[in-house]
Amino acid sequence: MKNLSKNPRRDFLKTSALVTGGLMIQPFALPGAYAAGSDEIKLAVIGCGGRGTGAVFQAFDTGHNIRLVAMADAFRDRIDKSYEPIFNKYGNKVDVPEEHKFVGFDGYKEAIKLADVVILAAPPGFRPSHFEEAVKQDKQIFMEKPVATDAIGIRKVLAAAEEAKRKKLNVVVGLQRHYQDNYRETVKRIHDGAVGDIIGGQVYWNDGGVWVNARQAEQTEMEYQMRNWYYFNWLCGDHIVEQHVHNLDVANWVKNSYPVKAYGTGGRQVRTGKDHGEIFDHHSITFTYADGSVIFSECRHFPGATNRVDERFQGTKGNVYLSAGNHGILTEWGGKEIYNHNRENNPNPYQVEHDELFDAIVKGEHRFADAENAAKSTMTAILGRYATYSGKEVTWDEALNSNVDLMPERLAWDALPKVLPNADGYYPFAIPGKTKVI
Structure with a gap:
């Protein structure tokens, strides 16, 4: 694996300019209806907790013609708790029928298909796979921090970040101090x-x-x-x-x-x-x-x-x-x-993230490539x-270069994570000087 810590000042400043919205690369075309001439931007949210819900609010508050068309979460009750306040405040911007409320571990793939822009706000362990899929499907992306939980996930995000830049996809990451x-x-x-x-x-x-x-x-x-x-x-x-x-x-x-x-x-x-x-x-x-x-x-x-x-x-x-x-x-x-x-x-940096992202999208500019820096800071x-x-x-x-994989072998409700409680209900934890981590 290439040493990614030795980032020369010139290269880092180039990355920083991308992170803060200072570099416009070149115009692109959004997929779907937006590219076909409609000014409506279709939005999907993956991960419907408080941060995902808040990000939808902030997307709508940019003032652009955005419509929420899909929601995905592992839990149905999380979708319902998110949908209610979103619909109550922005009902005319919400078009998420039952068949577009995707529940479970794999629903994110279907939700992403329906959108021009995706919000990735599930727990961080899922971020590498969700980001990889969004890039694969050529979507503009807002994703929360952190972007992974182990080195294997980081390497996946770095690879997808390169592909996103090649495809000229905007990627904003919720390290909002860059927007403050x-x-x-x-x-x-x-x-x-x-x-x-x-x-x-x-x-x-x-x-x-x-x-x-x-x-x-x-x-x-x-x-x-x-x-x-x-x-x-x-x-x-x-x-x-x-x-x-x-x-x-x-x-x-x-x-x-x-x-x-x-x-x-x-x-x-x-x-x-x-x-x-x-x-x-x-x-x-x-x-x-x-x-x-x-x-x-x-x-x-x-x-x-x-x-x-x-x-x-x-x-x-x-x-x-x-x-x-x-x-x-x-x-x-x-x-x-x-x-x-x-x-x-x-201004509120959480709002600025979305204001600047959607401004770039509406203008057809590739202005943001936050994922590489976010991966390295994670x-x-x-x-x-x-x-x-x-x-x-x-x-x-x-x-x-660590190959320690924290993710379960299988994602299903009857599957077991790798860390389990003992007979008394306590979980094992690291002991400095004894625990091997890489």
């Missing part, structure tokens, strides 16, 4: 040299954790894990992958590169119940980049502890502070302010998980 004004403006100034070369940094996602769904007596093991997808690595990748990917992606963006190795520690200290599956509740990692600089990464789920979600970087000429709360501050060493982003009236998070689970230093190449 304070990040765009501040990172632009960093790349222009405002604080010199970035020689270090710290990135954080520390909060109290997320939802838990209680086990129901009638559930198979497959259904239980899918209802609680956040706590199983084949579906989620651990919270370092599912959440902290945002901050790690910012580090890669600021550094114009990807790490070459990682070393760290982690474990289960607070969130240790049967309903917490196999994932850790804290990770602390040092990521080393090719120029020798180090980014420190920390994420944890400790209820009641102080929350922190932001990024800091140190350059040869000054400091950087960024956060999703619309902060973007550059200062010289000594404290003199270089830049302070105006926090007032900043791989950065997976590299961190490999380091904390094993307790060993892991290189990028070792991690990317």
